[in-house]
Protein backbone atom coordinates (compact mmCIF):
# COMPACT_ATOMS: atom_id res chain seq x y z
CA UNK A 1 0.00 0.00 0.00
CA UNK A 2 1.20 3.47 -0.87
CA UNK A 3 1.64 5.86 2.02
CA UNK A 4 0.87 9.41 1.10
CA UNK A 5 2.86 12.05 2.96
CA UNK A 6 -0.05 13.99 4.35
CA UNK A 7 -0.21 16.77 6.85
CA UNK A 8 -2.57 15.62 9.53
CA UNK A 9 -4.63 18.27 11.25
CA UNK A 10 -4.42 18.25 15.03
CA UNK A 11 -7.97 17.07 15.41
CA UNK A 12 -7.71 14.36 12.76
CA UNK A 13 -9.64 11.20 13.14
CA UNK A 14 -9.22 8.16 11.01
CA UNK A 15 -9.71 4.44 10.77
CA UNK A 16 -6.98 1.84 11.09
CA UNK A 17 -6.94 -0.30 7.99
CA UNK A 18 -3.67 -2.17 8.47
CA UNK A 19 -1.70 -3.31 11.46
CA UNK A 20 1.73 -4.90 11.33
CA UNK A 21 4.36 -5.03 14.03
CA UNK A 22 3.12 -1.97 15.96
CA UNK A 23 2.72 0.17 12.85
CA UNK A 24 -0.73 1.19 11.74
CA UNK A 25 -2.02 2.45 8.44
CA UNK A 26 -4.72 4.97 9.15
CA UNK A 27 -7.17 6.30 6.60
CA UNK A 28 -8.15 9.90 7.29
CA UNK A 29 -10.15 12.41 5.29
CA UNK A 30 -6.90 13.90 4.02
CA UNK A 31 -5.25 10.65 3.03
CA UNK A 32 -3.53 7.55 4.29
CA UNK A 33 -0.69 7.69 6.80
CA UNK A 34 1.47 5.33 8.79
CA UNK A 35 1.19 5.79 12.54
CA UNK A 36 2.45 4.48 15.83
CA UNK A 37 0.45 4.32 19.01
CA UNK A 38 1.24 6.31 22.15
CA UNK A 39 3.69 4.54 24.43
CA UNK A 40 1.17 4.62 27.25
CA UNK A 41 -1.08 2.21 25.33
CA UNK A 42 1.38 -0.61 25.71
CA UNK A 43 1.81 0.09 29.43
CA UNK A 44 -1.93 -0.04 29.89
CA UNK A 45 -2.28 -3.15 27.75
CA UNK A 46 -4.33 -1.35 25.10
CA UNK A 47 -3.92 -2.64 21.55
CA UNK A 48 -5.33 -0.69 18.66
CA UNK A 49 -7.30 -2.95 16.33
CA UNK A 50 -7.79 -2.81 12.62
CA UNK A 51 -11.20 -1.20 12.18
CA UNK A 52 -10.69 1.16 15.13
CA UNK A 53 -11.55 4.79 14.73
CA UNK A 54 -8.68 6.75 16.23
CA UNK A 55 -7.69 10.26 17.14
CA UNK A 56 -4.31 11.29 15.75
CA UNK A 57 -1.87 13.95 16.89
CA UNK A 58 -0.28 16.34 14.42
CA UNK A 59 2.82 14.18 14.13
CA UNK A 60 0.75 11.11 13.32
CA UNK A 61 0.65 9.33 16.65
CA UNK A 62 -2.51 7.52 17.70
CA UNK A 63 -3.69 9.38 20.79
CA UNK A 64 -6.99 7.78 21.47
CA UNK A 65 -9.13 4.86 20.35
CA UNK A 66 -12.75 5.89 19.94
CA UNK A 67 -15.37 3.62 21.50
CA UNK A 68 -15.77 0.32 19.64
CA UNK A 69 -19.10 -0.95 18.40
CA UNK A 70 -17.75 -4.47 18.70
CA UNK A 71 -14.49 -6.35 18.44
CA UNK A 72 -13.37 -9.89 17.86
CA UNK A 73 -10.14 -11.43 19.05
CA UNK A 74 -9.10 -13.51 16.10
CA UNK A 75 -8.40 -11.87 13.86
CA UNK A 76 -8.20 -8.74 16.02
CA UNK A 77 -10.71 -6.52 14.23
CA UNK A 78 -13.19 -3.98 15.57
CA UNK A 79 -16.31 -2.21 14.34
CA UNK A 80 -17.41 -4.97 12.02
CA UNK A 81 -20.76 -4.32 10.38
CA UNK A 82 -21.41 -7.84 9.17
CA UNK A 83 -20.06 -11.34 8.95
CA UNK A 84 -20.79 -13.72 6.10
CA UNK A 85 -20.63 -17.34 7.11
CA UNK A 86 -19.90 -19.25 3.96
CA UNK A 87 -21.35 -22.74 4.09
CA UNK A 88 -21.17 -25.31 1.30
CA UNK A 89 -24.08 -27.68 0.80
CA UNK A 90 -21.49 -30.49 0.55
CA UNK A 91 -17.70 -31.00 0.28
CA UNK A 92 -17.31 -30.16 3.11
CA UNK A 93 -20.69 -30.93 4.66
CA UNK A 94 -21.99 -28.19 6.93
CA UNK A 95 -21.46 -28.41 10.68
CA UNK A 96 -24.65 -26.83 11.98
CA UNK A 97 -23.70 -26.77 15.64
CA UNK A 98 -20.55 -24.83 14.81
CA UNK A 99 -22.43 -22.54 12.44
CA UNK A 100 -25.11 -21.85 15.06
CA UNK A 101 -22.41 -21.07 17.62
CA UNK A 102 -20.81 -18.53 15.31
CA UNK A 103 -24.11 -16.96 14.34
CA UNK A 104 -24.87 -16.54 18.03
CA UNK A 105 -21.48 -15.02 18.78
CA UNK A 106 -21.94 -12.54 15.93
CA UNK A 107 -25.37 -11.42 17.14
CA UNK A 108 -24.09 -11.29 20.72
CA UNK A 109 -21.40 -8.90 19.49
CA UNK A 110 -23.90 -6.80 17.57
CA UNK A 111 -22.54 -7.86 14.20
CA UNK A 112 -25.14 -8.60 11.52
CA UNK A 113 -24.65 -12.21 10.38
CA UNK A 114 -25.59 -13.74 7.05
CA UNK A 115 -25.26 -17.24 5.68
CA UNK A 116 -23.89 -17.66 2.17
CA UNK A 117 -24.65 -21.03 0.61
CA UNK A 118 -22.25 -22.40 -1.98
CA UNK A 119 -22.00 -25.55 -4.13
CA UNK A 120 -25.72 -25.37 -4.80
CA UNK A 121 -24.97 -27.08 -8.14
CA UNK A 122 -23.71 -30.20 -6.35
CA UNK A 123 -26.37 -30.62 -3.67
CA UNK A 124 -29.67 -28.99 -2.87
CA UNK A 125 -29.40 -26.10 -0.44
CA UNK A 126 -33.15 -25.79 0.00
CA UNK A 127 -33.31 -27.23 3.50
CA UNK A 128 -30.47 -25.08 4.78
CA UNK A 129 -31.98 -22.02 3.18
CA UNK A 130 -35.32 -22.69 4.87
CA UNK A 131 -33.74 -23.56 8.20
CA UNK A 132 -31.90 -20.26 8.50
CA UNK A 133 -34.48 -18.08 6.81
CA UNK A 134 -37.05 -19.41 9.29
CA UNK A 135 -34.59 -18.63 12.08
CA UNK A 136 -34.45 -14.99 11.00
CA UNK A 137 -30.94 -15.14 9.57
CA UNK A 138 -30.50 -13.74 6.05
CA UNK A 139 -29.44 -16.45 3.60
CA UNK A 140 -27.75 -15.85 0.25
CA UNK A 141 -27.55 -18.91 -2.01
CA UNK A 142 -24.83 -18.38 -4.60
CA UNK A 143 -25.10 -20.01 -8.00
CA UNK A 144 -22.44 -19.06 -10.50
CA UNK A 145 -24.72 -19.52 -13.49
CA UNK A 146 -26.98 -16.85 -11.97
CA UNK A 147 -24.88 -13.68 -11.69
CA UNK A 148 -27.61 -11.94 -9.72
CA UNK A 149 -26.94 -14.30 -6.80
CA UNK A 150 -23.32 -13.11 -6.66
CA UNK A 151 -24.45 -9.50 -7.07
CA UNK A 152 -26.80 -9.93 -4.09
CA UNK A 153 -23.79 -10.59 -1.84
CA UNK A 154 -21.59 -7.99 -3.52
CA UNK A 155 -24.17 -5.25 -3.01
CA UNK A 156 -24.12 -5.83 0.72
CA UNK A 157 -20.43 -4.98 0.95
CA UNK A 158 -20.68 -1.34 -0.15
CA UNK A 159 -19.89 1.12 2.60
CA UNK A 160 -19.47 -1.59 5.22
CA UNK A 161 -16.71 -3.43 7.03
CA UNK A 162 -17.38 -7.10 6.52
CA UNK A 163 -15.76 -10.39 7.21
CA UNK A 164 -16.18 -13.57 5.24
CA UNK A 165 -15.44 -16.75 7.06
CA UNK A 166 -16.01 -20.44 6.62
CA UNK A 167 -14.29 -23.78 6.62
CA UNK A 168 -11.47 -24.50 4.24
CA UNK A 169 -12.78 -25.48 0.83
CA UNK A 170 -16.30 -24.05 1.13
CA UNK A 171 -15.62 -21.60 -1.70
CA UNK A 172 -14.67 -18.27 -0.10
CA UNK A 173 -11.94 -17.50 -2.64
CA UNK A 174 -14.17 -18.50 -5.52
CA UNK A 175 -16.89 -16.15 -4.29
CA UNK A 176 -14.53 -13.24 -3.62
CA UNK A 177 -13.04 -13.59 -7.09
CA UNK A 178 -16.51 -13.57 -8.59
CA UNK A 179 -17.35 -10.43 -6.60
CA UNK A 180 -14.10 -8.67 -7.43
CA UNK A 181 -11.98 -10.33 -10.13
CA UNK A 182 -9.08 -7.95 -9.39
CA UNK A 183 -8.50 -9.77 -6.10
CA UNK A 184 -7.29 -12.79 -8.12
CA UNK A 185 -7.17 -15.06 -5.12
CA UNK A 186 -5.94 -18.49 -6.10
CA UNK A 187 -8.64 -20.90 -5.00
CA UNK A 188 -7.49 -23.02 -2.12
CA UNK A 189 -4.90 -20.39 -1.20
CA UNK A 190 -6.89 -17.66 0.41
CA UNK A 191 -4.96 -17.98 3.62
CA UNK A 192 -1.63 -17.03 2.07
CA UNK A 193 -3.07 -14.32 -0.12
CA UNK A 194 -4.77 -12.55 2.74
CA UNK A 195 -1.65 -12.36 4.83
CA UNK A 196 -1.94 -15.32 7.09
CA UNK A 197 1.00 -17.27 5.79
CA UNK A 198 3.72 -18.62 7.99
CA UNK A 199 4.88 -15.19 9.16
CA UNK A 200 5.07 -14.79 12.88
CA UNK A 201 4.21 -11.09 12.93
CA UNK A 202 0.75 -11.30 11.56
CA UNK A 203 -0.54 -8.56 9.39
CA UNK A 204 -4.18 -7.75 9.85
CA UNK A 205 -5.77 -5.75 7.10
CA UNK A 206 -8.97 -4.37 5.69
CA UNK A 207 -9.10 -5.02 1.95
CA UNK A 208 -11.07 -2.70 -0.30
CA UNK A 209 -13.74 -4.81 -1.98
CA UNK A 210 -16.93 -3.89 -3.82
CA UNK A 211 -17.09 -0.40 -2.34
CA UNK A 212 -16.49 -1.54 1.22
CA UNK A 213 -13.84 -3.23 3.27
CA UNK A 214 -13.29 -6.89 3.87
CA UNK A 215 -11.45 -7.92 7.01
CA UNK A 216 -8.84 -10.61 7.04
CA UNK A 217 -10.54 -13.92 6.53
CA UNK A 218 -9.87 -16.73 8.96
CA UNK A 219 -11.28 -20.23 8.85
CA UNK A 220 -14.00 -21.10 11.32
CA UNK A 221 -11.61 -22.49 13.87
CA UNK A 222 -9.90 -19.13 14.46
CA UNK A 223 -13.16 -17.27 14.96
CA UNK A 224 -14.00 -19.76 17.69
CA UNK A 225 -13.57 -20.41 21.37
CA UNK A 226 -12.72 -17.30 23.37
CA UNK A 227 -15.64 -15.58 21.71
CA UNK A 228 -18.42 -17.81 22.81
CA UNK A 229 -16.91 -18.89 26.07
CA UNK A 230 -17.30 -15.30 27.19
CA UNK A 231 -21.04 -15.16 26.71
CA UNK A 232 -23.32 -14.44 29.60
CA UNK A 233 -25.82 -17.33 29.70
CA UNK A 234 -28.80 -15.06 30.33
CA UNK A 235 -28.18 -13.17 27.10
CA UNK A 236 -27.83 -16.17 24.76
CA UNK A 237 -31.57 -16.63 24.11
CA UNK A 238 -31.69 -13.02 22.86
CA UNK A 239 -29.25 -14.02 20.12
CA UNK A 240 -31.71 -16.50 18.57
CA UNK A 241 -34.03 -14.30 16.50
CA UNK A 242 -36.67 -17.03 16.20
CA UNK A 243 -36.98 -17.31 20.00
CA UNK A 244 -38.03 -13.69 20.37
CA UNK A 245 -41.82 -14.13 20.02
CA UNK A 246 -41.74 -16.70 22.84
CA UNK A 247 -39.47 -15.01 25.35
CA UNK A 248 -41.45 -13.65 28.27
CA UNK A 249 -44.19 -16.26 27.65
CA UNK A 250 -42.69 -19.03 29.79
CA UNK A 251 -44.29 -20.11 33.06
CA UNK A 252 -41.25 -19.12 35.09
CA UNK A 253 -39.70 -15.72 34.58
CA UNK A 254 -36.20 -17.15 35.14
CA UNK A 255 -36.79 -19.93 32.59
CA UNK A 256 -33.56 -21.04 30.92
CA UNK A 257 -35.49 -22.42 27.90
CA UNK A 258 -33.57 -25.69 28.12
CA UNK A 259 -36.15 -28.30 29.22
CA UNK A 260 -38.33 -26.58 31.83
CA UNK A 261 -42.03 -27.28 32.21
CA UNK A 262 -44.11 -24.49 30.75
CA UNK A 263 -41.28 -23.15 28.60
CA UNK A 264 -42.76 -21.40 25.58
CA UNK A 265 -39.55 -21.88 23.58
CA UNK A 266 -39.44 -25.64 24.22
CA UNK A 267 -43.15 -25.85 23.33
CA UNK A 268 -42.44 -24.03 20.06
CA UNK A 269 -39.71 -26.57 19.31
CA UNK A 270 -42.14 -29.42 20.00
CA UNK A 271 -44.74 -27.77 17.77
CA UNK A 272 -42.20 -27.53 14.95
CA UNK A 273 -42.12 -23.73 15.02
CA UNK A 274 -38.48 -23.59 16.09
CA UNK A 275 -35.97 -26.00 14.58
CA UNK A 276 -34.64 -28.68 16.88
CA UNK A 277 -31.06 -28.27 15.65
CA UNK A 278 -31.16 -24.56 16.50
CA UNK A 279 -32.56 -25.24 19.95
CA UNK A 280 -29.95 -27.98 20.51
CA UNK A 281 -27.26 -25.44 19.66
CA UNK A 282 -28.81 -23.00 22.12
CA UNK A 283 -28.79 -25.63 24.87
CA UNK A 284 -25.18 -26.49 24.14
CA UNK A 285 -24.11 -22.83 24.29
CA UNK A 286 -26.15 -22.23 27.41
CA UNK A 287 -24.61 -25.23 29.20
CA UNK A 288 -21.11 -24.16 28.17
CA UNK A 289 -21.66 -20.65 29.53
CA UNK A 290 -23.18 -22.05 32.71
CA UNK A 291 -20.29 -24.43 33.30
CA UNK A 292 -17.80 -21.66 32.79
CA UNK A 293 -19.52 -19.50 35.37
CA UNK A 294 -19.60 -22.37 37.88
CA UNK A 295 -15.94 -23.02 37.24
CA UNK A 296 -15.02 -19.36 37.66
CA UNK A 297 -16.80 -18.86 40.96
Ligand SMILES: Nc1nc2c(ncn2[C@@H]2O[C@H](COP(=O)(O)OP(=O)(O)OP(=O)(O)O)[C@@H](O)[C@H]2O)c(=O)[nH]1
Nearest residue numbers: 118119168169170171172173174187188189190191
Ligand atom coordinates in the same frame (compact mmCIF):
# COMPACT_ATOMS: atom_id res chain seq x y z
N1 LIG B 1 -19.17 -27.19 -7.89
C1 LIG B 1 -18.81 -26.11 -7.20
N2 LIG B 1 -17.53 -26.00 -6.80
C2 LIG B 1 -17.19 -24.89 -6.10
C3 LIG B 1 -18.12 -23.86 -5.78
N3 LIG B 1 -17.48 -22.91 -5.07
C4 LIG B 1 -16.19 -23.32 -4.95
N4 LIG B 1 -16.00 -24.51 -5.57
C5 LIG B 1 -14.75 -25.29 -5.65
O1 LIG B 1 -14.40 -25.71 -4.34
C6 LIG B 1 -12.97 -25.72 -4.20
C7 LIG B 1 -12.58 -24.85 -3.00
O2 LIG B 1 -12.93 -23.53 -3.27
P1 LIG B 1 -12.17 -22.28 -2.66
O3 LIG B 1 -12.82 -21.06 -3.19
O4 LIG B 1 -10.72 -22.41 -2.83
O5 LIG B 1 -12.52 -22.49 -1.11
P2 LIG B 1 -12.00 -21.60 0.14
O6 LIG B 1 -13.15 -21.50 1.06
O7 LIG B 1 -11.42 -20.32 -0.33
O8 LIG B 1 -10.88 -22.53 0.76
P3 LIG B 1 -9.62 -22.11 1.70
O9 LIG B 1 -8.73 -21.23 0.91
O10 LIG B 1 -8.98 -23.43 2.00
O11 LIG B 1 -10.18 -21.47 2.92
C8 LIG B 1 -12.40 -25.20 -5.49
O12 LIG B 1 -12.01 -26.33 -6.26
C9 LIG B 1 -13.57 -24.48 -6.14
O13 LIG B 1 -13.51 -24.50 -7.55
C10 LIG B 1 -19.48 -24.03 -6.22
O14 LIG B 1 -20.39 -23.21 -5.99
N5 LIG B 1 -19.76 -25.17 -6.93
Ligand SMILES: [Zn+2]
Nearest residue numbers: 250255257263
Ligand atom coordinates in the same frame (compact mmCIF):
# COMPACT_ATOMS: atom_id res chain seq x y z
ZN1 LIG C 1 -38.52 -20.84 28.55
